[in-house]
Amino acid sequence: MCGIVGYIGKKDAYPILINGLKRLEYRGYDSAGIALINGEPRIYKIQGKVSDLENFTKGKNISGTIGIAHTRWATHGEPNDVNAHPHMSENEHFILIHNGIIENYSKLKKRLEDRGYTFKSETDTEVLVNLIEYIYLKGKVSVEIAVRLALTKVVGAYGVLVISKDEPEQLIAARNGSPLVIGINKDEYYFASDATPIIEYTKSVIYMNDGDFAIIKKGNINVKTLQDEPLKPKIQQIDLDLESIEKGGYEHFMLKEIFEQPKAIQDTFRGRLSSKLDNIVLGGLHEIIEPLANAKRIIMVGCGTSWHAGLVGEYLIEEYARIPVEVEYGSEFRYRKPVLYKDDILIAISQSGETADTLAAIHLAKEYDVKVLGICNVVGSSIPRETDAGVYTHAGPEIGVASTKAFTAQVTVLAMMAFLLGKKRNTISQEKFEILVKELNAIPEKINKLLKSNDYILSIAKKFSQAKNFLYLGRGNLFPVALEGALKLKEISYIHAEGYPAAEMKHGPIALIDENMPIVVLATKDKSYEKIASNIQEIKARSGVVIAIVTKGDTVIKSMSDFVIEVPECDEALAPLLTVIPLQLLSYHIAVLRGCNVDQPRNLAKSVTVE
Ligand code: G6P
Secondary structure, eight states: OOEEEEEESSSOHHHHHHHHHHHHGGGOOSEEEEEEEESEEEEEEEESOHHHHHHHHTTSOOOOSEEEEEEEOOSSSOSSTTTSSOEEOTTSSEEEEEEEEETTHHHHHHHHHHTTOOOSSSOHHHHHHHHHHHHHHHHTOOHHHHHHHHHHTOOEEEEEEEEETTSTTEEEEEEEBSOOEEEEETTEEEEESSSTTTTTTOSEEEEOOTTEEEEEETTEEEEEETTOOBOOOOOEEOOOOGGGGSOTTOSSHHHHHHHTHHHHHHHHHTTTBOTTSSOBOOGGGGGGHHHHHTOSEEEEEEOHHHHHHHHHHHHHIIIIIOOOEEEEEHHHHHHSOOOOOTTEEEEEEESSSOOHHHHHHHHHHHHTTOEEEEEESSTTOHHHHHSSEEEEOOOOOOOSSSOSHHHHHHHHHHHHHHHHHHHHTTSSOHHHHHHHHHHHHHHHHHHHHHGGGHHHHHHHHHHHTTOSEEEEEEOGGGHHHHHHHHHHHHHHHOOEEEEEEGGGGGGTGGGGOSTTOEEEEEOOSSTTHHHHHHHHHHHHTTTOEEEEEEETTOOHHHHHOSEEEEEOOOOGGGHHHHHHHHHHHHHHHHHHHTTOOSSSOTTOOSSOOOO
């Protein structure tokens, strides 16, 4: 949440910062601001999007080769001009932008108020910038020491960039819990919450670790701890191209990402399925495969869509590898007292690799000496750096706030793990294993075919775009797909939607059904086909409107339903990868028809780095 960007070098900072904010807007978009130094510092900030900030700065002095900028997702204080970052200290010595939460801010604020400080905003960030200034003036210490000392007093998470008019040729960055990447070029440095604003300038980056403090002065970077102990940061080369973070002719990132799924899935299994399709090799699991195959229990942890992928993984791993699996929300797991054993394995699932609750769950598991595995999309993000082993999904950057291709890539990894563990544990035959691998290999082509129904799905969306509620039903590994379909609709169209196991409908949701209630039923041919057909009858008997997702050529369910969307036939293990696609498209079209901002839905952020 919140995107931060910084630049120090010889170029004009303004265009670099504005472009950077646009790339990070997925992290928050309720207000934006920029501070530039060219002799005297200047701050421009405004409620609204980065484009509003751009308009606001038209005709103003935007010169300067050093600057910091912020796009906000409000935590403390409503979105308005005053609460927008950057924040300046009361006596104007320091300017700061912040991503994270200062948990002890009210205590610090009280102390500063007792010493005469007043506050303009309601933010925790203004407390931090004033604390720095207080230490600076009172202690008569350098800018650097004031920032370091202030950060030692802070409880909570932060990624901060700080500039000062007293040392106008210097930029300070610090990280604890909120991501920060530094891009390094000759005589210039770029800073950002993730690498996307940096890649068009340089591929050499340092991923800051928690507790790292960096100071850039006179073209040199110095990385140390808050206690002034020198650190040797690792400079890494990132493999990300510009094309992958642009819209490429699509109206929205979400639509582009839905259509990218055949390629994303292929990239996820590329080099991991053997050429004869008789084996699966997951290099990232090499070191951990024995403990994983012998685990007494696997615990999966994730949030949002990643949690749904975990639920699909539970069905697959239990069915094919016969290892008990529990799936937990990061936020719940971390605050209860879970019973953990050394021979448990925790799998953390996350697109961004930065979700605060998922990270906290990892830390908890480590306290119990539980081995932790990551399934992440963003290379170099915090989760893969903190886990014992892991598998990248390689779906490419996902920018639309509503997750699409990351979900199918996560399910692809979990399916590969389930099949591989099944083979290793002899819980599936080699013959069945090869059938499943071949089926997986065929999925991208099947999705390509399915995407041809886009216009037809749009025509269905037109009929339901004004609905007030939706119900999504599925059984087995399609129950999590029902949850995911409902989440997609809620997130981007603001229509209330619920996902339910189809048989549970009778225990509550059935009371909601009438002729105004569209019900999306996942009804492909699998072992619960007959049961789901009965559920559809029950809905029709109460005048509900059924949109059924069926296997191509199905006639039985078609005859009972109001609308059907066909998906190609596949092994039921992999049906989540096909059936979720029409649900993504349905939500997308409904949201567009309702005039919603699909890529930046209200109140949401793509990467939730606060708990
Ligand atoms: C936010 C996003 C969701 C995402 C969830 C978990 O809520 O809006 O799309 O599924 O965070 O994020 P992660 O990066 O950990 O998968």
